Amino acid sequence: xxxxxxxxxxxxxxxxxxxxFYYQWLISGLGWTLLIALSAWVIALILGTIIGTARxxxxxxxxGIATAYVELFRNIPLIxxxxxxxxxxxxxxxTNIGNWMKQDMPHPGIITSIIGLGLFTAARxxxxxxxxxxxxxxGQKNAGLALGLTLAQTYRHVLLPMAFRVVIPPLTSEFMSIxxxxxxxxxxxxxxxxxxxxxxxxDYKPANQIEVVTxxxxxxxxxxxxxxxxxxxxxxxxxxxxxxxxxK
Amino acid sequence: MxxxxxxIPRASNALWEGFQFSISLTxxxxxxxxxxxxxxxxxxxxxxKPLSMIASGYVNIFRSTPLVIVIxxxxxxxxxIIGRPIGAEHSAYVTFAIFEAAYFCEIMRAGIxxxxxxxxxxxxxxxxxxxxxxxxxxxxxxxxxxxxxxLTQTIILFQDTSLVYVLGATDLFGAADKIAHxxxxxxxxxxxxxxxxxxxxxxxxxxxxxLHSKIAxxx
Numbered sequence: 125x126x127x128x129x130x131x132x133x134x135x136x137x138x139x140x141x142x143x144x145f146y147y148q149w150l151i152s153g154l155g156w157t158l159l160i161a162l163s164a165w166v167i168a169l170i171l172g173t174i175i176g177t178a179r180x181x182x183x184x185x186x187x188g189i190a191t192a193y194v195e196l197f198r199n200i201p202l203i204x205x206x207x208x209x210x211x212x213x214x215x216x217x218x219t220n221i222g223n224w225m226k227q228d229m230p231h232p233g234i235i236t237s238i239i240g241l242g243l244f245t246a247a248r249x250x251x252x253x254x255x256x257x258x259x260x261x262x263g264q265k266n267a268g269l270a271l272g273l274t275l276a277q278t279y280r281h282v283l284l285p286m287a288f289r290v291v292i293p294p295l296t297s298e299f300m301s302i303x304x305x306x307x308x309x310x311x312x313x314x315x316x317x318x319x320x321x322x323x324x325x326x327d328y329k330p331a332n333q334i335e336v337v338t339x340x341x342x343x344x345x346x347x348x349x350x351x352x353x354x355x356x357x358x359x360x361x362x363x364x365x366x367x368x369x370x371x372k
Numbered sequence: 373m374x375x376x377x378x379x380i381p382r383a384s385n386a387l388w389e390g391f392q393f394s395i396s397l398t399x400x401x402x403x404x405x406x407x408x409x410x411x412x413x414x415x416x417x418x419x420x421k422p423l424s425m426i427a428s429g430y431v432n433i434f435r436s437t438p439l440v441i442v443i444x445x446x447x448x449x450x451x452x453i454i455g456r457p458i459g460a461e462h463s464a465y466v467t468f469a470i471f472e473a474a475y476f477c478e479i480m481r482a483g484i485x486x487x488x489x490x491x492x493x494x495x496x497x498x499x500x501x502x503x504x505x506x507x508x509x510x511x512x513x514x515x516x517x518x519x520x521x522x523l524t525q526t527i528i529l530f531q532d533t534s535l536v537y538v539l540g541a542t543d544l545f546g547a548a549d550k551i552a553h554x555x556x557x558x559x560x561x562x563x564x565x566x567x568x569x570x571x572x573x574x575x576x577x578x579x580x581x582x583l584h585s586k587i588a589x590x591x
Binding site: 198202205208212215311318348 | 445
């Protein structure tokens with residue numbers, strides 16, 4: 125392989141026999157990657173907050189269910205979870221719903237990855253939220269209750285606003301992870317960035333795999349870096365003076 | 373829907389072989405990753421600027437790249453470097469060791485930084501060189517402090533080995549996937565591996581929690 129023909133401009137070439145270009149495939153893939161990751165992030169934040177909060181509640185039953193959710197979703201690899209949603213679930217539900225999922229659902233790979241990735245990340249977000257709530261001084265909850273707030277109001281107005289700010293640094297790393305993890309969605313036919321890359325290196329340009337994979341790798345690094353910047357910006361805006369992240 | 377669980381015993385040999393690959397990949401990557409990660413952590417904390425910059429660059433790059441991309445990248449680059457084709461399995465060993473080193477580095481760095489500075493000075497005052505200081509004073513304590521974190525990372529690593537699917541390698545998940553397509557038993561196979569991964573990861577993480585409460589250093 126000593127005479128490897130380097131061609132870094134390969135992504136600007138025409139796709140064989142069409143008037144498309146490879147970079148257009150990559151851009152479209154990047155768009156789906158961002159869509160999958162951001163939509164999944166919305167699910168993960170909402171569900172993760174609910175489950176993380178539930179784990180700190182005095183009600184044993186609710187806390188138990190929330191704990192079970194976290195353990196279940198944290199101990200099965202993401203790719204196996206996606207396969208469960210994509211291949212197993214349609215067979216488990218009533219036949220007509222299953223058939224709809226397999227045949228008529230628009231963008232099945234994309235939708236399934238958004239939900240699968242969202243549920244997967246929710247377990248991780250829940251752990252961060254729980255840690256954030258438990259990290260607050262116990263007096264805050266007691267003070268809220270002593271002021272006559274109900275438990276729900278104490279969470280809504282006292283605990284969660286504080287906990288959210290405290291957990292922003294660990295949430296930053298989850299936010300970066302969700303973009304990275306979205307690459308696994310290729311395995312259930314979601315046409316995101318990694319999928320497009322595999323298509324190009326596999327069927328169209330097997331001679332220039334190194335360049336294509338490296339370029340796509342750099343795009344992912346850039347996305348993760350941007351995600352990090354955005355979260356740091358938010359962190360600065362909402363920091364509580366004198367609190368952990370406040371001094372950084 | 374008809375589930376045919378009788379297909380599982382028939383598949384157990386192939387699953388077992390795949391499982392063995394998953395385990396040996398996990399063990400090798402954990403061992404190599406911890407050794408490499410410890411060296412990286414020492415480099416990151418070094419007062420020699422270029423050294424610490426290279427180490428932190430290494431860590432940051434691998435930590436912001438999806439594992440599937442890294443697996444795939446090494447798979448296409450390694451043959452170019454060594455000049456001959458390399459199998460999916462061998463490529464996976466190299467990739468996971470190099471990739472996990474970045475994560476283990478951060479854990480070891482936290483461990484080293486958890487040791488009070490006075491101990492380093494005490495060592496130097498006793499005439500220890502940097503190497504001796506690390507070898508006899510800092511690393512043993514640092515290591516002990518982060519054993520639970522290292523084990524937790526190893527459980528994550530065990531789950532991540534399922535991503536060698538991208539190379540078509542036959543790990544536990546890969547074996548299940550191949551049998552699933554051969555025998556047309558998708559449901560049974562996927563449910564089975566999910567249960568296997570869950571049981572192993574769940575009980576290991578329980579064990580780590582237990583261990584954590586046992587070995588936590590009393591200060």
